[in-house]
Amino acid sequence: MTGFSAFDLWGTGHAEEYYKTAVDQEGPEAIQRAITSDPHALPADPVVGSIVKLWYVGVWYGPGLAGRVDVAAWTAPGRSGAKPAVPDDSRPEEGLPGQHQAGEEPPRGEDGREPPFVVSPDAYTEGLLWRAIGAHPSGAKAPGYGSWASPPVFEGFQKEEV
Numbered sequence: 001m002t003g004f005s006a007f008d009l010w011g012t013g014h015a016e017e018y019y020k021t022a023v024d025q026e027g028p029e030a031i032q033r034a035i036t037s038d039p040h041a042l043p044a045d046p047v048v049g050s051i052v053k054l055w056y057v058g059v060w061y062g063p064g065l066a067g068r069v070d071v072a073a074w075t076a077p078g079r080s081g082a083k084p085a086v087p088d089d090s091r092p093e094e095g096l097p098g099q100h101q102a103g104e105e106p107p108r109g110e111d112g113r114e115p116p117f118v119v120s121p122d123a124y125t126e127g128l129l130w131r132a133i134g135a136h137p138s139g140a141k142a143p144g145y146g147s148w149a150s151p152p153v154f155e156g157f158q159k160e161e162v
Helices: 006-011 015-026 028-036 046-057 128-133
Strands: none
Touching (some): 015 028, 015 046, 028 046
16 A cells, blocks of 8 residues: 555554554454555545555544645644644643643544544654655654755665656
8 A cells, every 4th residue: 555565664663553543543344444445446445545644654644634635734833824733822722633631532523533643753753755755854863964965865766767
């Protein structure tokens, strides 16, 4: 589904955690349907899109949100009229998506689902996105001083192919 080998997926260290997240959010029957679905069928099983996006960016969006491009507007300051992720006074406001007190249940939408959430602290840095674009995650896994002077390197491709 992701275009990466099982070896690459296990190498992220997130395979079990992502599987558990998908099962917890959608149930074992939905995951079994997604696993056995035809990867070339259109439209694809919506759970498949959520799983692929999870592998690439480390965030569970849920089937209703995985294909939307405006999801980032919910947390990005100043975009599409959305509230900033952190208010100007730097104190959490009640009701912001994804924010809740320790020990409390996270807020849920009208359909009972959790809003998009980051699965683990290192999911961002291990996302397949970075390998796919031949880059390093901002603020983590720095490639070193002056690395921007060289073009990105894509694993498994010759320079002529890129």
